[in-house]
Every structure is written in structure tokens, then in C-alpha cells.
Amino acid sequence: MISKKIELLVGLFVALGIAALMFLALSVASSGMSGSGETYNLYAKFDNIGGLKVRSSIKVGGVVVGRVEEIKLDTEDYAPVAKLAIDTKYNNFPDTSSLSILTSGLLGEQYLGLEPGFIDETVGILGEGDFIEDTKSALVLEELIGQFLFSQGSE
Amino acid sequence: MDWIQNLGKNTIERFSAIGRASFMLFGAIVAKPNFVKGFPLFTKQVYVIGVLSLVIILVSGLFIGMVLALQGYTVLVDYGAEDSLGQMVSLSLLRELGPVVTALLFAGRAGSALTAEIGLMKATEQLTSLEMMAVDPLRRVIAPRFWAGVFSMPILAMLFSSVGLLGGHLVGVEWLGVDQGSFWSIMQASVEFEGDILNGIIKSIVFAIVVTWIAIFRGYDAIPTSEGISQATTQTVVQSSLAVLGLDFVLTALMFGS
Amino acid sequence: MNINKTDFESPHVELKNVTFSRGERVIYDDISMVFPKGKITAIMGPSGIGKTTLLRLIGGQLYPDSGDIIVSGQNIPKLSRKELYAVREKMSMLFQSGALFTEMNVFDNVAFPIREHTKLPEDIIRTMVLMKLEAVGLRGAYQLMPNELSGGMARRAALARSIALDPELIMYDEPFVGQDPISMGVLVRLIRNLNTSLNLTSIVVSHDVKEVMGIADYIYIIADKRVIGYGTKEQLLESDSPLVQQFLKGLADGPVPFHYPAPSISQDLMQG
Secondary structure, X not given: OOOHHHHXXXXXXXHHHHHHHHHHHHHHOOOXXXXXXXXXXXXXXXXXXXXXXXXXXXXXXXXXXXXXXXXXXXXXXXXXXXXXXEXXXXXXXXXXXEXXXXXXXXXOOEEEEEEOOOOOOOOOEOOOOXXXXXXXXXXXXXXXXXXXXXXHHHO | OHHHHHHHHHHHHHHHHHHHHHHHHHXXXXXXXXXXXXXXXXXXXXXXXXXXHHHHHHHHHHHHHHHHHHHHHHHHHHHOOHHHHHHHHHHHHHHHHHHHHHHHHHHHHHHHHHHHHHHHHHHOOHHHHHHHOOOOHHHHHHHHHHHHHHHHHHHHHHHHHHHHHHHHHHHHHHHOOOOHHHHHHHHHHHOOHHHXXXXXXXXXXXXXXXXXXXXXXXXXXXXXXXXXXXXXXXXXXXXXXXHHHHHHHHHHHHHHOO | XXXXXXXXXXXXXXXXXXXXXXXXXXXXXXXXXXXXXXOEEEEXXXXXXXXXXXXXXXXXXXXXXXXXXXXXXXXXXXXXXXXXXXXXXXXXXXXXXXXOOOOOOHHHHHHHHHHHHOOXXXXXXXXXXXXXXXXXXXXXXXXXXXXXXXXXXXXXXXXXXXXXOOXXXXXXXXXXXXOOHHHHHHHHHHHHHHHHHHOOEEEEEOOOHHHHHHHOOEEEEEEOOEEEEXXXXXXXXXXXXXXXXXXXHOOOOOOOOOOOOOOOHHHHHHHO
């Protein structure tokens, strides 16, 4: 028969395991968007998506509201289309909102910055399957340098 | 022609060992579990296998976390990216070092002990004697040890990662002066529960099954002499370490590859 | 004393034309034996001829190449796992090493089979265990661990464990090996007493001629893959088989050669 002490220590061991899991899940992983919540989809067409990837985050004022779910190329005008999954908690962005591809830090990942637009009677609310019209493409460093040199030369 | 014959002989031996190991595992885990009698045995083995391995896991985890932070800092600081230290330490621990190092330490600490214990039980006729008492040694001896190993290792791996993170925090934030806020927030922004933590746990469950299986099979299949048992113990450590490293590559490719 | 015919009408254990081989090596070639109920039958023979193997065959741990092994009317090699386990609950075996479980004390070792196979309350188990330990003279040692016991005590504790569930058949594997004369005497007396008080069928495998002669009702002598002598003590002593005589008298050379089969020594030495 096993002693009380062993049972106690095993209980403690299991409790430690659960504590470790909680610690990892709550304070190490991103607690905001785990990707498991309810989402709705929006679409956005860009000229150039740069380094944007599937699962890149979508932020409003720095707060994560969703993730890029899929990136594909429109077969008619060969422009990249991103499918976005936005948390249903944030379901009243007006259709005047704009989307731009930004970089976190100099070497950081690229993410989508969503800028909510103005609201009046003529403006609708973005719902499932809508396109965000106002998009700004990624800044490509080579193009930027090219433009800079070109403008220098023309002066 | 000798080497071809040897190759054939070795191949046949390998496969027959895999076959015997599968039969053993099958006999041990397919059997209808008896919770009233089985649970105390399981608890006892969780103590022997899991609780007694805690110290080595916690100490190693702490030091590995500290070393990771120190090494990572010296590289990252050159790019001015030392704020990402938390991300680096946490991802290395959760995805790789936690499951892998825990499995290697587990093979050395608990696996070898399991092999030696079962091998000795075989050598001293305890297993035969169980059989003659109409008690199936697969269920009485093998099954609780197997389940205890499979249960304990993921817990140990999570503790390893957690303690490693604290060690990383200790060195990175307390000693090297990385900003505490960015240490945690960049970590939280990049670590995902499903992608990183859950995959790490899945890895360690796979390692747990493989290491425990090898350990108990090597003991059960040991030649019942002192030399046979010492060989079996060595084989446990070597084979389970190689299996863990090989499987780690496969699992990593499957989980993070695409 | 002569062979009592009634002993053989319903034998407890019977081997019929059993052949067993390990790899290329034949251990038993068409061997038949009978173990009468309630008697002590000894199996003797030179070491290394697989006497222990015989017990394992009866216990169903090894399977013969051919032949039947009947225990209490059931043919062991043909039984399903479940039926085999049911038969094993009524037999028990005392191993050469004792095979006590090293992680439990003497009490728990003896209680082990009772706890495994019955649902008796703990106070009844305690009474049963202490009675069994009393029978082997180790009641005072119930809380010692197996590594604290001497060889003789360990074997007696193991004996208490093997009679814990009052089996009908008990097999002793070399019970006298490595015992000092006193514990040898104790064991001989215990085996005899248990046999008469519990009406056990006992099979003793041994090569200690003197001790076996003292307790066995019937004796088999095995050598060279077959039975070379069978009968009561008196019958065997009067046997005119040179093999039997060599074994009983402990002669170094005879029909069983002193040398392991080898080419002639001059041939071996010349090669070097």
C-alpha cells in the first residue's frame, strides 16, 4: 500500500504541472487573440503586400483585432487580395476605414494597421465579406530608395 | 558474402525486437484497466518516475534558460533588438528545448532506472513468479510504469519551460537590464497557445511514449544477468536519445516546417 | 513401500508423450510422467537437464513441441489465456531465488496473492497472513524487507506466500540449494508438514539425494532427455540400472560421463 506522503507529493506534482500550463497559457502566450474566438471576414485588395504573411496581425491603434487568414492573387487584375479574420467583438468599422501595411520596428514583422474612418448617415458598416476600399500598400525599401534618388536627380 | 548475411541477420533481429516490443505494449495497454487496483500502482510510479525527476528537471531548466538569455542577449544587442530577448528565450524553450532536453534528461534519469528495475525483477524471477500467481506482469508491472511515464513527461516539460523562462527573465531583466515590459509584451505578442505551447506539449507526449516504451521494453527483454541488465540500461539511454532527436526533426518539420 | 495403485487412478498432474526443445537442442524427448494427488513426487537428475523447464511446462509458461500436460483434468498447452490463469490460481511455485517482491515487506509479499485474487477485508487478510507466517516460523519477521532476510528465511517467506491462497499443487524449484544444514532441515520438515496438513500435491525438483529421499513418496530420475528411473525410494535403491545407481550414490563417472562431450584431449592440445 502506498503512503500518504507519496500521494501528497504526486498531488503536488500534478498541481505544479497545471500551474505551469496556466502560466504558459496566460502570461507567456498572447492572451488577446488566440485565434479561437468568433471572427468575421473582410477582404482588402493591395497593389503590393510586401512581407505580409498569413497569420500576420491586424491592429487598430496598436491593439490586435484580428489576423490575416489567406492571401491570394486576383486572377483578373493580378492584384493581391488578403482575407482578414476580425474578432466579432469589433464589428462596427465604417466602410470609410483604411488599411495600411506597416512594419513593427526597423527589422520587425509586417502587420496591417486598420484606421477606422468617419461615420455619418451615408456611411455603411463593414460586414461579412465586404471589401475595404482604401488600402495603402507596403513600403518596399528598394522602391523608396529609387524614388529618393530619382527626385534627387530631377532637382 | 558474410556482410550480406550479417545485414540480413541484423535486419531480422531489429524487426523481431520491434515486433516483441509491440506485443509487450499491446498486452500492457489494451488490457481492461482495473482502476481500483491500478490507480495506487500508477500513483506510486508517478512518484518514482515524475516526482523524483523534478529536481534535475527544474535545475537544468533554470540554467538553460539563464544561458539562453545570456547568449541571446550578446547577439541581439548588436542589432539593438535586445527587447526581443523574451521572444527568443520563450520560443526556443517552448518549441525545442523544453520537450527535447526534458526527454533526454528523462531517459537518463527515469528511463535507465526503469530498465534496470524491470531487468532485475526479471533476473530475480519476480516477473515469472507473478505469472505463476496468475497475475499478468504486463498489467501489474509494465502498464502502470508506461502510463506514469507518459503522464509525467509532459508535466516535466512544461515545468522545464516555465522555470527556464523565469531563469531567462532573471538574467535578461534583473541582470542585463532588458526592459521588463518589452521582455514580456514582445514575448506575448509572438507566442501562440496553439502553435507553440500546444505543439510543444504534443512533442513531449510523443517523446514520453517513445522513451518510456524503449525503457520498459529494454528491461522486459533484457538478458537476465548482471551484464545483460547493464547492456540494456545503456541501450535504453542511447536508443531513446537517438529516437528523441530523430523524431524531433520529423515533428518540427511537420509542425513548423511549412 | 510399493507403488500404491490407487494413487494413479486420478493423477493430479500428468505428462503424456511430451517433447520439448529449445532451438536445436532437444530437452525432453517423448517423456511421460504421473504426479499423484496429495503426494510428494520428486524429480531428480543431473544439473543442466532442464528440471526447472519441466515445472515451467506444467505452469504453462513454456509450451511443449508436442504432447499433453494435464493438470486437474485440463490440458495446459491447449488452454486460453484466461483458462490458464484460472488453473494457475490453484497452483503455486516456489522459486529457487524465492522471488520475493523487493519493494514490499514480508507481510505485503505474503498478502499479495490474497489481495490480487480476493476482495477480503484487510483484517481477515492480516489474520491469514500471520497464520501462514506462523506456519513457516516467520511471524516475528513480518515487517522486514526482503533484503534484510537471510537466504533460508527468504525462501521460507516465499513458501508462506506460495501457500497464501491454499493451492492444490505446489512446485518447488531446487528448494535446498545453497542452504545451511539447519535451514535445510527446517525446509524439509516444512515441505513434509505442509503436504500432510493441507493435503497438497507437491512436486520437488532437486538434486540433493539425501533430502529428497527423506520426504518424497515417489521419485523420478531424469537424464539424457528421458526418465531413467521411477518408483519409491526402496524401489530405486534396489534398481539395477547403472544410471540410477550412479546418480543416487554420487559417483563422478559412469553412464553419465564426467566430461562434457569433446574431441579427445590429445587432439585438442595438439591443435594449439
